[in-house]
Amino acid sequence: MYIRVMEKITEKILLEKSSPKTNKLEQIKILNLSRMGLKSEDLPVPLLSKLCSLEQLDLSGNMLQEIPKGLHLPSLKILNCSNNDLEDVVSLEALRNIEELRLEDNLYLTVNDEHKVIFLLPKLRMFNGKDISSTAHHIRHGSTEILGKRVIGVWERSFSLPDPITAQSLAAVEKRFIAACAQIKYGPNSLSEYTKWRVEMIAKEYLKSLTCSEEEEGGKVTDTTPTKENETRTERKTRDLGGNSITSPQKRTRNNSEVAAEASPRKSSRLASAAPVEASPRKSTRVTSTPQKAGPIMSSPRKHTRMTNAGTPEGSPRKSSRLENAGKTESPRKAAKSVISTPTSRPAKDETPRKTAKDQTTSQQSKLKTAKTENNTPRKTASAKLKVPQEPVSLQPVHVLQCHSRQDSPEDFSTQLWACAFEPPRECSGGSRTVATCGGETLCVIDCESGHVLKKYKVPGEEFFSIAWSTVLMSRTGGSGRPCNILAAGGKRGLVKLIHPRVNLAFGEFRASRRAISIMRFSPRSASFLFTGTYENKIFLWDIGGLDRDYNFKISKLLVLETGSTPLHLSLPPSSPDTHLLSGCDDGLYIFNTELSKNTQKRNEEMEIVFPVYKKKDKKNTYRTIDGLSFLSDDIVASKSHMQGSIYLWSWRATRASWNGRKKEVAAVVLAELQWSSTDIPYLSLSTCPGYGYVVCGDEQGRLWMYHITDTMMENFKSGKTISATEVLEWPSPVRAGMGALEGPSINSIAMDPELHYLVALTDKNMAVVWKRESR
Structure with a gap:
């Protein structure tokens, strides 16, 4: 790329008609570098800075994420950066003489960034082809004056200079002063990030003016704080992750005047009223963006208890026939508290399954046709014994949490919760009571026993779709490493966030895709290997390596797997997690060879597993969405x-053994079929607890279908007959004081801890339900 830019500039020089004694670089006034596929690092800053007479620069249609630091173009008046990947505008501050600027189709920029760039460029008068003279005057002078008065008011009410003044005491006052000023409200919520940014700037300038006055009067500031060079890297990282200096690239819609709800990149036929809906996360000409751009925020909220009255849910990121109303897209500061009544008593264990099974029988119109292989029958392939307790467990609901609400609103029943995962136990023999949940712009870490939300991670404008835990080694002095549980989260922006919840630190991020992340899984054998499925129909395998004492890590891309459709679930065979990956996709179940010893880094599927239900395909459905x-x-x-x-139980070994290496499609060797809800709602995930032999799947009415799979059940399975649920747990019907019971929502995701002490179910109406095993 550097060579191509050089060639472009050289070509321009040859066209310039200047005196032989004149430096031709200094004579260039117009330069076009559009549609060259340039990234920020491709721009030759030293060379471009020599173009001291350059007045017009076209960088449109590239992949620039920022304007490189150090770029100095004193004569530049017209800049076109439209159709790029700009994530921040602060880097434009160095080009202070710009009069005309174009930033259309930079999907990660918001109305907050527009206000920032108008303030930072004092001569800017044309923005995106419009005259902004009146708007600019208000931003640069009117609103600044108002915010300045409010900042001074905060100081005069609650603060004073320390006595004596030292650098350390002054830094402490500045920190508290800025935090207090951050509460200042001005203008619409869609501009809250810009307001916070300006208020912090004004607060620092005001405090500096006060200290300068003190010094002029004879006071001295004693520097007792560490220098920047001696400051630890960990301190710098912590500060960056909580401040405005970190920008989170996010694909958004744009409009200067109002907030519009952006639809999730997952397929959806649910309608969101009151706002235009973005159908795809691909680049396009869009209207409005609301969420604020901000760095991740970690907090330790208090207990977030039970539920509230019913509201109207938001459009799901996944395709469905549900109709829901769009809610506000404001960022929650803390999760809302609400109260649930004692859950309604559920039917006796022998009643609900029997009743449900009877109702479901009519929906099972086709008999199960077990896949045949040359050397194996279903009964023969069920050789793996299930060493599980023979007695079923009994669960009771203990908490219903609404901790993902926007702005802590108890009326928020629109945020959909998509994924949950239990923290790996710290001792090999023990279970876990800590679960992570994600949905909307927040990720929560919950103590299942107490119902307390221990940590909350927020990225305004994000929509988290998937989370994954892993235990990695952190190096210590002396060369030894200690294990620490980290959490990875990803969603609409295509960024993977890395978090160490125990120390309350979001320590890093990396871009996994230009489109949304649909699913993530860490390898159980190679703890630093992370698979990310994306909406660009690919699965990437990354190695994040270990962590040093300052939380530094190094990302390496190891594999790219082509799926052909969106991967929805990833599963690694427990016996061979290093060699194979199962991917449930929008159009089928595919098997990939993931051996790193092979030369090809980019691979297609090794085979596709097909199921008997595929033969039922009709005009409306192919039944291939796994x-x-x-x-x-x-x-x-x-x-x-x-x-x-229904749900299939099938043999991985027997199915793979029936593959002859040539054909792409292989029939699954089905061992059993479990009766389930006949809903047409997609993306209701199932979960398993291998240690107790449980398969659990929620339905569209808030119920949990529990299957206790034992060897006896598997041996008694006969072809053509489905196995009824061991128990169907009814929706606990949470009630808020003075309100009626909330109807059962769809259960999007379920997780169980290894010892099945707890089960967590997430819904599409902003409720996380914690069930606890009863002691016998």
């Missing part, structure tokens, strides 16, 4: 297709 996938044992896999009305 929206549930999990291993029940080293060999047995549980999976389901959208609108299947």
Whole structure:
């Protein structure tokens, strides 16, 4: 790229008609570098800075994420940076003589960035082809004067200079003063990030003016704080992750006047009223963006208890026939508290399954046709014994949490919760009571026993779709490493956030895709290997390496797997996690060879697993969307297709053994079929607890279908007959004081801890339900 830019400039020099004695670089006034695929690092800053007479620069249609630091173009008046990937505008401050600027189709920029750039460029009069003279005057003078008065008011009410003045005491006052000023409200909520940015700037300038006055009167500031060079890297990282200096690239819609709800990149037929809906996260000409751009925020909220009255849910990122109303897109400061009544008593264990099974029988119209292989029958392939307790467990709901609400609103029943995962136990023999949940712009870490939200991570404008835990080694002095549990989260922006919840630190991020992340999984054998499925129909395998004492890590891309459609679930065979990956996608279940010893880094699927339900395909559905996938044992896999009305248990080993290496499609060797809801709602995930032999899947009415799979059940399975649920747990019907019971929502995701002490179910109406096993 550097050579191409050089060639472009050289070509321009040859066209310039200047005196032989004149430096031709200094004579260039117009330069076009559009549509060259340039990234920020490709721009030759030293060379461009020599273009001291350059007045017009066209950088449109590239992949620039920022304007490089050190670029000095004193004569530049017209700059076109439209159709790039700019994530921040602060870097434009060095080009203070710009009069005309174009930034259209930079999907990560918001109305906050527009206000920032108008303030930073004092001569700017044309922005995106419009005259902004009146707006600019208000931003640079009117609003600044108002905010300045409010900042001074905060100081005069609550602060004073320390006595004596030292650098350390002054830094402490400045920190508290800026935090207090951050509460200043001015203008619409969509501009809150810009307001916070300006208020912080004004507060620092005001405090500096006060200290300068003190010094002029004879006072001295004693420097007792560490220098920047001696400051630890950890301190710098912590400060960056909480401040405005970190920008989170996000794809948004744009408008200067109002907030519009941006639809999730997942397929959806749910309608969001009151706002235009973005159908795809691809680049396009868009209207409005609301969420604020901000760095991640970690907090330790108090207990977030139970539920509230019913509201109207927001459009789901996944395709569905549900109709929901769009809610506000404001960022929550803390999760709302609400109260749930005692859950309604559920039917006796022998009643609900029997009743449900009877109702479901009519929906099972086709008999199960077990896939045949040359050397294996389903009964023969069920050789893996399930060493699980023979008695079923009993669960009771203990907490219903509404901790992902926007702005802590108890009326928020629109935020959809998409994924949950239990923290790896700190001792090999023990279970875990800590679960992470994600949905909307927040990620929560919850103590299942107490119902307390221990940590809350927020990225305004993000929509988290997936989370994954892993235990990595952190190096210590002396060369030894200590294990620490880290959390990875990703969603609409295509960024993977890395968090160490125990120390309350979001320590890093990296871009996994230009489109949204749909699913993530860490390898159980190689703890630093992270698979990310994306909406560009690819799965990437990354190695994040270990962590040093300052939380530094190094990202390496190891594999790229082509899926052909959006990957919804990833599962690694417990017996061979280093060699194979199962991917449940929008159009089927695919198997990939992930051995790193092979030369090819980019690969297609090794084979596709096909199921008997595919033969039922009709005009409306092919039944190929695999929206549930999990291993029940080293060999047995549980999976389901959208609108299947049942769950298959099939043998991984026998299915793979029947593959001859040539054909792409392989029939699954089905061991059993579990009766389930006949809903047409997609993306209701199932979960398994191998240690207790449980398969659990929620439905569209808030119920949990529990299957206790034992060897006896597997041996008694007969082809053509489905196995009824061991128990169907009814929706606990949370009630708020003075309000009626909330109807059952769809259960999007479920997680169980290894010892099945707790089960967590996430809904599409902003409720996380914690169930606890009853002691016998």
